[in-house]
Amino acid sequence: MNISQQRAAARPRARGTERSVARRAELIAIGRKLFADTSYDALSMDDIARQAHVAKGLIYYYFQSKRGYYLAIIQDSVADLVTFAASGLELPQVDRVHRTIDSYLRYAEHHQAAYRTIVSGGVGFDTEVHAIRDGVREAIIATIAEGAYGRTDIAPLARTGLLAWLCSVEGAALDWIDRPVLSRETLCELLVKTLGGTLRAIEELDPAYRAPAPARRDA
Structure with missing residues (x-):
């Protein structure tokens, strides 16, 4: 799956009339604000309906349940993350890596409750939240691989190395x-440097995956 397909998968296409699609999008936008720093369990459906100034039945109509509503909110917000992280193809390699990591940290900072849910896998073993998390991981790995190697179809060793780095980022x-305690800029720089170490380790184990010049100590 390429990056464009991953972005499309991250935000499922809504069904219905143009008006209903717009209404659903409006409810998701409201939910993103409500759940930005509030956990799933902290708000009841009555709380959500009251703060959104809508009838509770309207939320059930579009999303079937509170969980369905929350999943739609997470899917929509991570789609923005994936889109932004994968953009900037015109930027120099180092700048693009900084942009990708910085956008990831900004998402975690401004959507703390949702980020914790995604990374922890939800309440218990939530396969749908795991699928969202895995989709974000694959998109970020594809973005890094494309920048480092010029392609996204990389060997298992390279993919595992990048996945290990990404899990450390999480x-x-x-x-x-x-x-x-650290500023976002300092943490971003630290993670960029640890990525350089990962890329060098991948090259050491598989010379076919040569680390790009910015990550090389001899550059």
Whole structure:
């Protein structure tokens, strides 16, 4: 799956008339504000309806349940993350990596409750939240691979190396939003440098995946 397909998958196409699609999008936008820093369990459907100034039945009509509504909100917000992270093809390689990581950290910072849900996999073993998380991971890995190697269809060793780095990013971001001692800029720079180390390690184990010049110590 290429990056364009991943972006499309991250935001499922709504069905219905133009008016109903617009109404659904409006409810999602309201929900994104309500759940930006509030956990799933902290708001009841009555709370949501009251703060959104809509009838509770309208939310059930479009999303069937509170969980369905929350999943739609998460899918919509991470679609923005994937789109932004994968953009900037015209930028120099180092700038694009900075942009990708910075946009990821901005998402974690401004959507803390949703980010925790995605990274932790939801309440218990939530396969739909896991699918959203895995989709974001694949999109970010594809973006990094395309920038580093010029392609997204990489060998298992390279993919595992990038996945290990991305999992460390998730852990660092979780710790950072709980204890924001470092500035976003400093954390971003740290993660960029650890990516360089990952790319060099991948090259050492598989010379076919040569680390790009900005990541090389001899550059």
